[in-house]
Amino acid sequence: MNNGKQEIILKGLPSSGGIAIGTAYLYHREEVYVTERILTDEELEAELVLLDEAIERSRHEVQKIANFAHEKLNEEAAQIFESQLLMLDDVEMRKALDMRLRREKKNADFLVYDELQKYKELLGGASDELLRERVVDLDEIGQRIMRNLQKKRLHSTVEGEHVIIASQLTPSDTILFSKNDVLGYATDLGGITSHAAILSRSLKIPAVTALHTVTAVVQTGDEVILDGQRGLLIVNPTQDHREEYELKLRRIANFEAELKGLVDLPCETPDNHKVELSANAEFINELEYVVTQGSKGIGLYRTEHLYIEKGDFPSEQEQYVEYSEIAHMLYPQQVIFRTFDIGGDKLLDTAVPESNPFLGWRGIRMMLDKPEIFRQQLRALLRASTMKNIKIMFPMISGLTELLEVLELLNDVKEELRGEGMAFDESMEIGLMIEVPSAVFIADELAKHVQFFSIGTNDLVQYLMAVDRNNELIADLYQEFHPAVLRAIKHTIDTGHANGLWVGMCGEMAGNPLATLLLLGMGLDEYSMVPSVIPEVKTIIRSTPFTEAKAVADEALSLSNSFDVRSFLYTYMRDHFPELYASWMTGENGENDVE
Amino acid sequence: MIEHQVTIKNRSGLHTRPAAALVKTAARFVSEFYITKDDFEINGKSIIGVMTLAAEQGASLHLVFDGSDEEEMANAIVGLFEDGFGEL
Numbered sequence: 264m265n266n267g268k269q270e271i272i273l274k275g276l277p278s279s280g281g282i283a284i285g286t287a288y289l290y291h292r293e294e295v296y297v298t299e300r301i302l303t304d305e306e307l308e309a310e311l312v313l314l315d316e317a318i319e320r321s322r323h324e325v326q327k328i329a330n331f332a333h334e335k336l337n338e339e340a341a342q343i344f345e346s347q348l349l350m351l352d353d354v355e356m357r358k359a360l361d362m363r364l365r366r367e368k369k370n371a372d373f374l375v376y377d378e379l380q381k382y383k384e385l386l387g388g389a390s391d392e393l394l395r396e397r398v399v400d401l402d403e404i405g406q407r408i409m410r411n412l413q414k415k416r417l418h419s420t421v422e423g424e425h426v427i428i429a430s431q432l433t434p435s436d437t438i439l440f441s442k443n444d445v446l447g448y449a450t451d452l453g454g455i456t457s458h459a460a461i462l463s464r465s466l467k468i469p470a471v472t473a474l475h476t477v478t479a480v481v482q483t484g485d486e487v488i489l490d491g492q493r494g495l496l497i498v499n500p501t502q503d504h505r506e507e508y509e510l511k512l513r514r515i516a517n518f519e520a521e522l523k524g525l526v527d528l529p530c531e532t533p534d535n536h537k538v539e540l541s542a543n544a545e546f547i548n549e550l551e552y553v554v555t556q557g558s559k560g561i562g563l564y565r566t567e568h569l570y571i572e573k574g575d576f577p578s579e580q581e582q583y584v585e586y587s588e589i590a591h592m593l594y595p596q597q598v599i600f601r602t603f604d605i606g607g608d609k610l611l612d613t614a615v616p617e618s619n620p621f622l623g624w625r626g627i628r629m630m631l632d633k634p635e636i637f638r639q640q641l642r643a644l645l646r647a648s649t650m651k652n653i654k655i656m657f658p659m660i661s662g663l664t665e666l667l668e669v670l671e672l673l674n675d676v677k678e679e680l681r682g683e684g685m686a687f688d689e690s691m692e693i694g695l696m697i698e699v700p701s702a703v704f705i706a707d708e709l710a711k712h713v714q715f716f717s718i719g720t721n722d723l724v725q726y727l728m729a730v731d732r733n734n735e736l737i738a739d740l741y742q743e744f745h746p747a748v749l750r751a752i753k754h755t756i757d758t759g760h761a762n763g764l765w766v767g768m769c770g771e772m773a774g775n776p777l778a779t780l781l782l783l784g785m786g787l788d789e790y791s792m793v794p795s796v797i798p799e800v801k802t803i804i805r806s807t808p809f810t811e812a813k814a815v816a817d818e819a820l821s822l823s824n825s826f827d828v829r830s831f832l833y834t835y836m837r838d839h840f841p842e843l844y845a846s847w848m849t850g851e852n853g854e855n856d857v858e
Numbered sequence: 859m860i861e862h863q864v865t866i867k868n869r870s871g872l873h874t875r876p877a878a879a880l881v882k883t884a885a886r887f888v889s890e891f892y893i894t895k896d897d898f899e900i901n902g903k904s905i906i907g908v909m910t911l912a913a914e915q916g917a918s919l920h921l922v923f924d925g926s927d928e929e930e931m932a933n934a935i936v937g938l939f940e941d942g943f944g945e946l
Contacts, residue, residue: 346874346905349881355904385910397874397909575870578945 268485268499273474275449277494278460281469282515283447284508287498288425289483292436295409300370307368314360314371317411322351324407328438336465337547343400343434343458350404356382372412379405396458403433426489428481432459441466447489449477449496455571464546471496515795530559530801532783536809539789540797541597543769547585550592553794560596560652562791563717563769564589566640567605576603576636582643590647597652599717599767599791600644601696602637603630604658621722621731626659631668641676648688656694656717661701663708670712696769698722703751710762717791718755720770724748742825743772749781749820749828756786767791776843777832779803784816799843807839860932862921868942871914876943881905883934889925891935902935 302310329344350356356378363374379401386398424444429436431452437459440448445468453459453472463470469491481487481498488497488508497504531537541562542553553561569577569585577585589598606625617623630637644655655673660666673693680687697703698719706716724743725732732741742748752768759766767789772778774792776799782790783804790800815835822828837844868876884891884903891902895917900907902921913919919939923932 342875342878346878349878349905353904353906355901355907382906382910386912394909394912401906573870578868578870578942580945 270501270504271480271498273449273477273480273496273498275471275474275477275494275496276453276455277491278453278455278457278472279448279463279466279468279470279491281447281467281491282508282512283426283469283487283489283491284505284512285424285426285446285487287428287449287481287483287485287487289478289481290427290429290436292406292429292433293415295372295406295413295415297370297372297376297409299373302368302370307364310371311361311364313412314364317371317408318351318357320411321404321407322348325351325404325435328435331438332462336462340462340465343462347400347404347434350401351408372409375405375408375412399431399433399458403435407435426487428477428483428487430478434458434462437462437466437468441468447471447491449474449481449487449489451475451478525798525801525805528801528805530804532804532807532809532812534808534810536783538783538787538804539767540801540804541599541767541789541791542794542797543774543791547589547592550589553593558596558794558797560593561589561598562767562773562789564598564600566600566603570603570605576633576639579639579643582640583646586643586647586653590650590653594650594652597654599654599656599694601656601658602627602640602644605629621725627657627665627669628659631665631672634672637672638676641673642680645677645680645687645691646685648691649686651688651690653688654692654694654715656696656715658696658719659699659722660695660709661699663705663712666695666709666712694764697755698726698770700727700751703755706755706758707762710759710764713764715764716755716759716766717789718752718766718768718770720748720752720768720772723751723770724772727751743775743778744819744828744832745825746820746823746828749785752782752787753785753816753820760786765789774800776800776803777829777836780807780812780815780835781819781832782816783807783809784812784814785820803840803843859922859924860928862923862932862936864919864921864936864939866913866915866917866919866939868945869915870945871917872908872911876938876945877905877908879943880908880935880938883938884931887925887927887931887934889923889928889931891924891931892922894920894922 325344325347329341329348332341332344359378360371360374363369363378364371367374383398383401386394386401424446426447426449427440427445428449431450432448437448447469448459448463449470450459450472451474455472457472460470460472469489471489471491471494474496477496485498486500488500488504490497490508500508529537530540539559541560542558543563544550544553544561545565545568569582586600604626606620606623606629644653647653657666657669670693677687692714694713694715694717695702695709696719697706697716700723702709710716720743724741727747728740728742728745730737730740756766765788768782768787769791773782773790774796776796779800780803792800819828819831822831833844866872870876872880881903893900893902893908893911895911895913898911900911902908921932921935923935
């Protein structure tokens with residue numbers, strides 16, 4: 264399948280989710296080159312007219328893209344092109360060009376190049392990623408004006424379905440390719456917050472950036488797999504990897520078809536035990552998909568991306584606009600916002616390097632040290648709650664003092680809003696994530712102060728097992744079916760219920776169909792997962808009586824090691840859900856060993 | 859001629875959106891508008907100029923308005939800074 268070529272796996276930054284399998288197309292932007300020339304007096308007058316026309320034409324081109332971004336994408340995307348329009352209209356640039364044309368009598372395309380070079384040098388020294396992005400924007404408009412001055416046409420169309428490989432993509436490249444059948448983007452440069460990455464996400468096109476060497480390694484026509492979830496580009500994939508990813512793609516496609524039949528049916532066992540299935544989400548443009556896919560709202564909305572995209576904490580107003588838009592889109596469904604969980608693997612650029620970031624300054628610990636920022640987020644969330652479909656939960660709570668401190672801050676903010684006559688949902692439910700082992704053992708104390716728990720299994724497992732899941736040497740010790748993990752989950756659910764709370768789960772385990780019955784039998788009330796696994800989980804729950812699920816959970820909890828638990832669950836699924844089981848068996852190969 | 863000293867209050871400084879808001883507001887007036895930061899002066903009606911200021915939160919800027927509608931212009935522009943460009 265890979266024609267004997269060596270498989271190469273490149274690791275970059277996951278900049279836009281999704282998977283693409285196809286052939287690579289190595290894209291070199293046609294750079295416009297200029298040569299310096301002295302004009303005659305007649306040529307000079309014509310050159311001034313030419314410059315006018317070229318800028319006008321450039322404006323027209325960018326306006327078209329801006330309109331597209333406005334109508335089809337979101338405001339953030341449109342803003343990128345609005346800014347480019349302002350650059351094209353820049354008075355100082357125009358003044359300088361006119362003056363230099365008359366004084367130096369040189370060709371306009373050379374002067375545009377030379378003038379922009381000056382601005383780029385002024386900006387180029389900046390270390391700030393946002394400023395570097397502006398250099399890309401300046402380059403793009405400069406190239407556009409020069410191309411129009413030379414009356415060349417842009418050839419950025421690509422025939423057929425390809426994964427585009429480029430050194431760097433400009434905002435316009437990203438949009439223009441998307442109008443063809445582009446499958447994905449892989450670039451040497453860029454980052455999660457680059458304009459091209461922001462646009463890829465709003466276009467729902469998978470993208471991996473910062474691959475450094477991709478244009479040197481990949482040739483047009485090479486077979487590639489682009490994994491936008493994990494930030495990988497697999498060049499000349501082995502048969503195994505190809506099959507694995509084809510299966511993933513088929514699952515995603517099947518899922519939509521399956522869901523059509525399931526979407527309106529309640530998530531209920533044959534003996535009428537109801538649970539809720541909701542989705543994990545991070546970006547506002549994922550919501551349209553979530554809304555149509557039949558989840559019961561959002562069980563985990565991560566707010567960190569607001570910080571990551573901006574490179575700084577967003578203002579109360581920016582947050583309010585986003586949170587209320589989400590609440591409106593989902594209404595009458597519910598959305599649970601998790602307050603900023605920065606630190607750990609979501610690195611803060613300016614943070615002091617920590618020798619142990621996962622045990623360090625992250626989540627609620629950081630927010631309590633930055634009360635001004637935390638208050639703004641709480642104010643924004645409360646203000647967005649007037650439709651009564653918002654809940655808030657706090658990450659990384661490890662003890663009662665922390666929780667009480669958080670709740671005091673929350674009450675203070677509520678009082679402040681009342682004083683300002685601002686409306687909010689007075690009966691809003693507040694919850695906390697159970698992801699630090701200490702919280703499991705004092706769940707009874709914590710439960711007295713909140714309305715729900717949400718179990719974050721990814722961190723809970725790594726903290727319980729003392730295993731960094733990203734460390735290859737010990738990754739096999741990361742076991743979500745370890746008896747200690749199961750007991751911690753059971754204890755959390757039981758304690759929550761005994762105190763009148765409902766208990767959900769938002770870690771990866773909630774979306775693992777192998778765990779579905781076990782969790783159902785333990786009494787979990789809500790599962791929050793990536794939307795694509797909802798149909799499988801729903802099918803399992805709708806076909807198994809609650810009494811049966813309880814028996815499965817009891818059996819699993821009686822086993823003494825992770826291997827036995829998994830074998831028991833696999834056997835059960837093979838006997839009761841042979842079709843699902845068969846699809847896992849092909850998918851399970853290398854599910855976790857691509858890296 | 860009117861002069862004002864302002865401090866950037868909004869956390870992200872004069873990044874893409876505030877810079878665009880500033881230049882668009884300035885364009886509504888005929889008066890001239892210059893911004894000085896650390897001896898570096900730019901035309902406040904030029905987006906590229908505003909970008910090259912790289913003005914971050916806390917930066918102190920000197921604004922000069924000069925022309926027939928300088929008063930209205932100063933009110934509008936200083937208002938934007940005081941309001942933190944709607945990001946406070």
